[in-house]
Amino acid sequence: MATTRIMPLHTGKGRTESQAVSDIIDYVANPQKTDNGRLVTGFACDSRVADAEFLLSKREYISTTGRVRGADDVLAYHVRQSFVPGEITPEEANRLGVEFAKRFTKGNHAFVVCTHIDKSHIHNHIIWNAVNLNCDRKFRNFWGSTRAVRRLNDTICVENGYSIVEDPKPHGKSYNKWLGDRVKPSHREQLRVMIDQALEQKPxxxxxxxxxxxxxxxxxxxxxxxxxxxxxxxxxxxxxxxxxxxxxxxxxxxxx
Known part of the structure; x- marks a missing residue:
């Protein structure tokens, strides 16, 4: 499984908060990409109105904490997952996306997982609310988060018997082409996942x-x-x- 870094969602130029959130939700939940919405899963939110729920929780956060940020405030976070063509079903890909999001956010943030099947490789778009479920804290991106995302994805992939991708763009090949060449995790990939699993036990x-x-x-x-x-x-x-x-x-x- 390949992942990109965590991508924070800001308002951007010329957009309101409502437009910023609805734009990304509308894109990832596109019925033409998600089998008429069948491959869209929401956690602690209704995926059909997740944009409104995310903004409501932000207002509650401001009311609870009194903390107000400017235009650089992060509204949500976005992670993309891709899978080896022909190796996984859309339903299983969606399930793994939900598992990743729950484990990465520790179940403290509402999220939407949208599985796209319009390309040769199945991929997920995961959007989670920056504000937690209690509306009293926000998710803070951290140094090393890209590695943390990668490690958790690799762990989940190996636990479920799927291939993982060591380098999204090696040797000048396009990512999609190289992804299709992968069949099984390498020895080093398996060792890294085993080390991560051992570290999770806090030796x-x-x-x-x-x-x-x-x-x-x-x-x-x-x-x-x-x-x-x-x-x-x-x-x-x-x-x-x-x-x-x-x-x-x-x-x-x-x-x-």
Whole structure:
């Protein structure tokens, strides 16, 4: 599964808040792209009037907190997911989009998941309200959010047996073409997901992390200064260094 970064939604030039939110909701929920709206799912909101509900919650937020921002205020957030052609059904793609949104927002924000089937590859558009369900806090984009989105998506994909994409635009190929060439997760992709799953269990220290990996079926060994890992079903080992991916070297994981 490939994802883009989190895209904040502002009012933009010449648009009111109402127009900004309704424009993006109208686009992602387009009946011609979502099988006449069958592939649109709302959480804690009615997808048919989500734009109005998002703005109502913002007014309640201002009334509750007294915090008012200018034209740069973020109204909602947008993430796009794409899937390997022929690998997933539209219904399953929509379900995974809902799972991602619930886990990423911890169920604290209303959202809409719209699955588009008008292209060769099925993809989701996920829009969540910047204001939480209690109307007393807002979602704040954070440093490293792109990596966090990617890690959660990779985890969900592997948990459900679907391919993940290591690099959206490698070697000059268009994203869509390269996406179609992917069949199964690479060894390093599986190791990254296993590490993420181990970290989610909050091990007390680095040795605790390695123990969790071993319990998950990963072979862990050390050669010289390098830790070597081998996921189940693979013959070759991969070192826990910068080649495993940004954020997955031994030093970076120890820091976590």
């Amino acid at each position: 007390a220290d680095f040795d605790g992390l390695l123990k969790l990996l071993a319990e998950m079926g990963c072979e862990v060994s050390r050669r010289g200064q390098a830790i070597r890992l081998k996921a189940p079903g693979w013959k070759n080992v991969a070192r826990m260094d910068e080649k495993l991916g940004q954020g997955y070297s031994e030093d970076e994981i120890r820091a976590v």
